[in-house]
Amino acid sequence: MPLPPLSDLHPNLAVSAQDTMVSAGAENEYFEIGQKALQLIILAGQLCNKPHFTNILDLGCGFGRVLRWTRAHYDYAKITACDLDPAAVDFCQEQFGALGAYSRPDLGDVTFPALFDLVWCGSLLTHLPLAACAVAIDRMAEWTTEDGVIVFSTQGRHFGTLLARGHASFAENVDVNKLLAAFRSNGEAFEPYIEDATRSYGLTLASPATMGSRLQKYPNLILRAYLEHAWGVQDIVILYKKRGYFEPLL
Numbered sequence: 178m179p180l181p182p183l184s185d186l187h188p189n190l191a192v193s194a195q196d197t198m199v200s201a202g203a204e205n206e207y208f209e210i211g212q213k214a215l216q217l218i219i220l221a222g223q224l225c226n227k228p229h230f231t232n233i234l235d236l237g238c239g240f241g242r243v244l245r246w247t248r249a250h251y252d253y254a255k256i257t258a259c260d261l262d263p264a265a266v267d268f269c270q271e272q273f274g275a276l277g278a279y280s281r282p283d284l285g286d287v288t289f290p291a292l293f294d295l296v297w298c299g300s301l302l303t304h305l306p307l308a309a310c311a312v313a314i315d316r317m318a319e320w321t322t323e324d325g326v327i328v329f330s331t332q333g334r335h336f337g338t339l340l341a342r343g344h345a346s347f348a349e350n351v352d353v354n355k356l357l358a359a360f361r362s363n364g365e366a367f368e369p370y371i372e373d374a375t376r377s378y379g380l381t382l383a384s385p386a387t388m389g390s391r392l393q394k395y396p397n398l399i400l401r402a403y404l405e406h407a408w409g410v411q412d413i414v415i416l417y418k419k420r421g422y423f424e425p426l427l
Contacts, residue, residue, distance in 0.1 A: 180216040188249035193268045196240035207242060210409050214299055215246035217404075217413050221328045222295075224401040225417040230254055230295040234320060236280075236313075237301035241269045247297065248273040257289065282377065284309070284316045292322035298329035303336075303381050303411060306367045310381060311391065318395055318418065327398070327416040331383045335406035345410075351380050363387070388414065393427040 190208065192199055199207040222228055231254050235244045238258040248256055258269035259278040269275040281287050296317045302310045317327050337360055339345040340353050348356075350371045359366035364387035369379035383391075385403050392400055392414075399422055402415040 180213075181219050183212055183215065183246075183250070186212075186215075186246070186249050188245040189272055190245070191272045193240040193264075195264055195268075196242075198239055198242055211242045211246045213408055214243040214297070215250055217408060217415075218247065218295065218297060218328055219250070221326050221401065221415040224415060225324075225326045227294070227324070227326055230326070232291060232293045232322075233257065233295045233297065234259060234289070234293040235269075235275070236296060236298040236317065238265060238269050238275070239300075240265045241273050241275075243297060243299055244269050244273050244275060248275070257293070259287070284312050287316065289320060292325070293320055294322050294325040296321050296325070296327045296329075298327075299408065300330060300411070302329055302383075303332045304378050305381055306369075306377060306379075307365055307381070309377070310383070314391065314395075318398060318416075321418045323418060323420055325418045327414075327418070329414050330408050330411040331388060331414060332381060332410065333384055333388070333405060333412045335412070336410050337382050339410060348380060356380060356382065360384070385412070392416070394425075396423040396425045397421060399423075 230251055233247055233254050233256045236259050238244050238260045244258055256275045257278050258266050258275035259280050260266050261280045263279055266277040266279055270277045302313055321327055340348055341357055351368045356366050356368040360382045364384040367379060367381045369376040392398060397418055397420045399417040399419055401417050404413040407413040
């Protein structure tokens, strides 16, 4: 299914000086990856027969790389910006009319006053320890309303291939050999950034098979799509929530 064109959309292009996701001279790439996220969200809506979303959560919103696009397209929606960085949340409130929610290191401690019909989570599970990834999926499932949609990104075979071929300069502060060895053995792996004393933030790999196995425990989540190398170097998972759709067989 082709991704929808968005040439007529005009988002707010304000960029925070604190936004480390954008580099001087590379603004186009920054905006393009945000636009691609919206296209994938629209595709998810098509796959789940959900042309409209009225209550959206951007989990790990940063300074609005994606949120500026969801705000422009779903201009009628209530959008909650959630991040560990209070400055990022504040920026999304000021610039994009989002509701702010300061996150916690343990997502099990995060609550919201209402459920969401769309949860977008980009570039978060790609950096968390495996146990924290499992908690994140649990929480996204809990925060999503019946007939709601969850879209999140992972790093799988494509990202692992870049590392194995020495093409990923953005992994210079991670023990790549250890990460790849665990990935080959287990189908998933996490290695913290060398400079992170807490060892709670780094690079995470998950194969499609391993992620699919993780999702089998949710009888109320239908895997609508797993798209490899669909968003930058990351994979995209699209889930549709339907209570009791599967028997808890696995």
